Amino acid sequence: MNFSNATEKTCDLNSLVSDLASKDSVTRQRARESLIAIRSNDVTTALVTELTDPREHVRWEAAKALAALRDPVSAPALVHALEDDSEDVRWLAAEGLVALGKAGLMAVLSGLQKRASSTAFCRSAHHVLYGCSQEGNAKTVAPVLTALAGPEPGISAPPAAYRALVNLKGIHDLSALDVSQFRERTSTLNSGAEY
Helix, strand or coil, X not given: CCHHHHHHHHHHHHHHHHHCCCCCHHHHHHHHHHHHHHCCHHHHHHHHHHCCXXXXXXXXXXXXXXXXXXXXXXXXXHHHHCCCCCXXXXXXXXXXXXXXXXXXXXXXXXHHHHHCCXXXXXXXXXXXXXXXXXXHHHHHHHHHHHHHHCCCHHHHHHHHHHHHHHHHHCCCCHHHCCHHHHHHHHHHHCCCCCC
16 A cells, blocks of 8 residues: 555545534434444544544444444443443443453453442443343353342442453462452453453
8 A cells, every 4th residue: 555545544534533523413324334344443443532522422423333343452442431421322332342242241340340339330331241141141240240230239249240250261269369369360350451
């Protein structure tokens, strides 16, 4: 690819991303669909950035596009969007995480260990976990769903999420871990290396 083609593609991408902010819903939809069709690392990066835009409709479009792209790189940003001010953006972020499968599930379980005190996050995490339970992870996520539905999810969800992460990672002998190993393992599991 020569410099002129690269510059042209960057301009097209920037133009499409800018169109996500249009007041015209048809323009936004066409831009979103075009970005999904391009399906590149640059598109994912641009959409992740748009998830922090102050305008709700821009965040909504970015979350919807990321859900369709199913790029595991977007998992941390979608987890962050589970606490968005807009319920619609939170819903789309949750749907995007369900679409990511194991990468989305692991990202949410990791997030629960840090954000379980947030009611919005817990509700959105429940949405993701329920969706993932329908995709073959029912046994793993059932205790976390129970913790989220209980009277103190801020207290009971983090250890349940940790145990689910351990299960997904294939670490089976928790009884042999002392407190320092627990912290070390938690840090390792939350490193984001797989998503």
